[in-house]
Amino acid sequence: MTRRDMEFLFLGTSSGTPSKTRNVTGLALRGPGGGWSLVDCGEGTQHRILHTTLSLHDLRAIFITHLHGDHCYGLPGLLASAGMHNRTAPLTLVGPPPLWTFIEGVMATTGLGLPYPLAFVPVADLAAHAVLPDLAVDAIALSHRMPSYAFRFTERAVERRLDTARLRAAGIAPGPAWGALQRGLDAVLDDGRVLRAHEWLLAPRKARTIIVGGDNDDPGLLLEAARAADVLVHEATYTEAVLRKVGPAPMHSSALRVARMAAQAGVPNLVLTHFSPRYQEGEGPSSMAALEAEARGVYGGHVFLARDFDRYVLERGGRLRAG
Structure with a gap:
């Protein structure tokens, strides 16, 4: 990656429980200024990090979309490991207010002390904090069984070329x-x-924006935000047929519903993740191919189905490539 690229790396792409090939949710995001942030931290995320070049010393912030276990149960262990690796730099934690109660409870009941300052920013207060130096971040409320959010990351500074x-x-x-x-x-x-x-400087290019959503059964809540985004990362837990069979109680999305909204918004790149473990490689109604076909049937942009350790680079011109 060049210094001015934006990139993200999937550390987990399964919903609910891990499978033999997929861990539960975690995504590493790197802005144009270096360093990296973590969006969600399901159980086992720190083990996934060990298979990458990511360092807990370079971690700037952790964003938690909601407090279901497959999105946050790995957080206490990761915080502890960062301390045991002699991290001293401050770390910012962003999420719904109960997240801080969760972390304080774990620290109090397990005797966890951290050798670095840990700051907490509730999602409602994001506008008042410059959590990342190179990326502006805000949160968009979603629809799930508990408060869930999408985080929108937009580069702060856009270079201008000389005329x-x-x-x-x-x-x-x-x-x-x-x-x-x-x-x-x-x-x-x-x-x-x-x-x-x-x-003597040309007009700046468009600032790049990546939206990373938490669990959500109403993709339309992201319609307006997605219109100005370069990339939408969203859960596609089920195919539409399975979603109708399961019913509304889990409050998740199908690949069809997400892709239909992405097409309406005109977002050029759609990355699907958070797949039910029932979907495997191969063909048939319970395959990843079925999820992909459903999305491609209604969306004409670039669609990707994420796998663990997949890396994506968003170039300055807005092109998203896997690599």
Whole structure:
């Protein structure tokens, strides 16, 4: 990854319980400024991290979408391991208010002490905190059996390219002035002319946005946010037929319903995850192929079905590639 790319890595893509090939939910997200954040931390997430190049020393923040166990039971162990690896840098935890009660309870009942400061930001207070230096983060309420949220990550700073064609046309040759303008600094030429940086930089590109949703039975709640996003990561626990058979009680989505909303929003990249363990590789109604076919049948953008350790890179131009 180049420094200006955004990327995310799936640490778990199963819903409810792990399978032989999939752990429960966890996603590592890296912004253009380096470091990484964790979205959800199901049981076993720290074991998955051991199979990657991620370091708990570089972890900036942890975002928990909701408090069902497959999204947060791995959190106490990960926090403890970070301390045992001599982490000293502060760490921010973001989630619904009961998350802090959960962590305080674990720390009090198990004697867990951390050698680093742990700060908690309730989702409702996100707007008042710059949790990440390179990404603005806000939360969108979803529909589930308990309060659940999607986190929207948008890069804060967008570089502007120098209008080199216009500079050449004005008789300004490459040199120190070009370098100053590219850095956003005004420049003075040998003939005394003053070049204002903002006049010689092209319009900035669109800031990239990635939305990572928690459990949700109403994809339409993300419709407006998805219109401006480059990537939507959303659960697709069931196919539509199975969802209708299971009924509304679990409050999850089907691949069909998510893809239909993504098509309506015009989001160019849809990444599905959080699959029921009943879906396996191969063909047939209980296969990953069935989930994919259902999504592709109503969505014409780029659709991906995540697997554990799949890595995706969102380039500056908005193209999402697996790699």
